[in-house]
Amino acid sequence: MTTSRIILTTSKISILDIDDEAESAVSSLPPCKLKWRQKQLWVLPLQKNEQHYLPPLQSQSWLSNCLQRSSVGLVCIDPNVGETGLRVWTNACEQAKKKAVLRVPFNSELSSREKLFRSRLRRVMDSSLAALLLLILSPVLLGLMLLIAIVSPGPVFSRQLRAGERGKLFQVIKFRTEAIHKGQVTSKMTHFGKWLRQYCLDGLPQLVNVLRGEMSLVGPRPWKLDEVIRMTQEERRQLRLLPGMIKLHQEDMRSHVFGSQSTPVL
Structure with a gap:
């Protein structure tokens, strides 16, 4: 050993x-x-x-x-x-x-002022929209939190480690969909958790990640650690992108990187 x-x-x-x-x-x-x-x-x-x-x-x-x-x-x-x-x-x-x-591959292409301005403007827009959506959806979020606590007592949220923009590691916040057994979260989903997954409601708390600047509203999903390890040096350049709640061509990109054995991220 x-x-x-x-x-x-x-x-x-x-x-x-x-x-x-x-x-x-x-x-x-x-x-x-x-x-x-x-x-x-x-x-x-x-x-x-x-x-x-x-x-x-x-x-x-x-x-x-x-x-x-x-x-x-x-x-x-x-x-x-x-x-x-x-x-x-x-x-x-x-x-x-x-x-x-x-650690991500060095980017030899220097960002222009125009690109930097667009990036900052996008962050401001994302944060503003996320704050507005959190305010509008607050009754729905509170209702879902209450139902999760009633159906499956335990933590309301789950936090999953992901790699974001420029390799930054952060915790993605989601509603917990897994069952609790002897105080531990299991891999088995509750019936209410399946319903949340079916209508993509479990990802609503990610608006907090958007508000923090860790994610965008639209973009590739954040990467799991095991996926990052399996990437080649060239494929790790994708870690420069800011991940988003709503995916864009994510499955095609992951299939290209990992082949047919790729698994969903969130």
Whole structure:
């Protein structure tokens, strides 16, 4: 079994105490290296010829404590660290309240002022329309929240990690459609959840994501982490786009990337 390893390529190494309390082990975290760049931490896959390893990472809380006590403001994660590595690092960033993004291919085409103006104008329009729709649909949203709480007691909303514009990681907010068993969300949908999915009502809370600037009203759906990992370097250029609530040619694009085995995103 391969031991998890981390390389810290910097002249300064901060030594932190490891909590002695029971913690969840991260034995399957693939080897990776860290680079510091002006308060940015880059998480990159480990190359075979690199040596001088730090002690193995034993717990996610230890990693979260390191991030929390550091001056890092942004964590840029290379998708090539694998799905397990992505989830460990994104969870640690969330616990430490650090912003996390995926590393996307460099765009050599500089944005013109006109494109920048259009992008900002679109964001203002999206935010304004999202706020208006939230206000108009507030009775419907409150009614659906009440019905979900009655039909299936538990969390009203579900949050799913997705990759957005320029690799930014964020939580997509939806109405919960899955059943609750022994306090845990299962993969089985409730009858009311199926009805919500049928009429696409489960995605209405994504208006909050639009209001935050994480999504647009119209555009490609945000990508799952496992889909990003399976992308080629060229296909990851699609991560530059701002995702949207209403999809445009999404199935064709995903079929091109993943073939016939592509699965729906939301």
